[in-house]
Amino acid sequence: MNFDLIKTVVELVQQFMEQNESKAMYSNDIHGFTEWIKASCKNSPEPEEPYWIGKESGRSSDSIINTLLIRIGRYAKTYSRSIGNSVFSSQDDFIYLISLKNMGAMTKMELIRHNVQEKASGILIINRLIRNGWVEQTISEEDKRTKHIQITEKGLSVLEEHMEEIRKASRVVVGNLTHSEQMLLIAILSKLDEFHDSFYLMNLEARYLLDNVYKSLN
Known part of the structure; x- marks a missing residue:
């Protein structure tokens, strides 16, 4: 049983009841709770751009993503x-x-x-x-x-x-990722995997493959 998820849901219900008690903008049932969740997501500010080593000197997001994926793969290999x-x-x-x-x-x-x-x-x-x-x-x-x-x-x-x-x-x-963070990561990695899989199955020479993948992004 995912107790972290249950705890998160209980906390959200508590926030909903406290806010709705003072403002009474939503019906006090599952439909009202759902509408409150949707409204909260719409009103949520854009997440701050994360910091990474070398960012101030021009290191790109592409570079750090590649490095982090390699590091995580090596951690997984070590644990296995x-x-x-x-x-x-x-x-x-x-x-x-x-x-x-x-x-x-x-x-x-x-x-x-x-x-x-x-x-x-x-x-x-x-x-x-x-x-x-x-x-x-x-x-x-x-x-x-x-x-x-x-x-x-x-x-x-x-x-x-x-x-x-x-x-x-x-x-x-997976470490200390919450359930919602895990679901988001699955969606992001699945999107990347689907993109690269179509090129990988072409079974071309590595340099030619790299050039074609790069061209598809531009």
């Missing part, structure tokens, strides 16, 4: 090393397993692309998972030339065994 007492060689192991569990069987390239990795690195991860017996390669019933990768019972078992540790590491990465 403690999962399963090193049963996983890297966080990629359980990320690939989770992908297969949630999305079903995929070709090698579909799995690699879904996890936004280069072909050589992705093949190494998949081969390691096959050696461990956590995934297996099967021939497609529709097209005998196509091979699919799917998670095995052993893979499901090892994933389930360490899922609580994986969830704990995920909670640590």
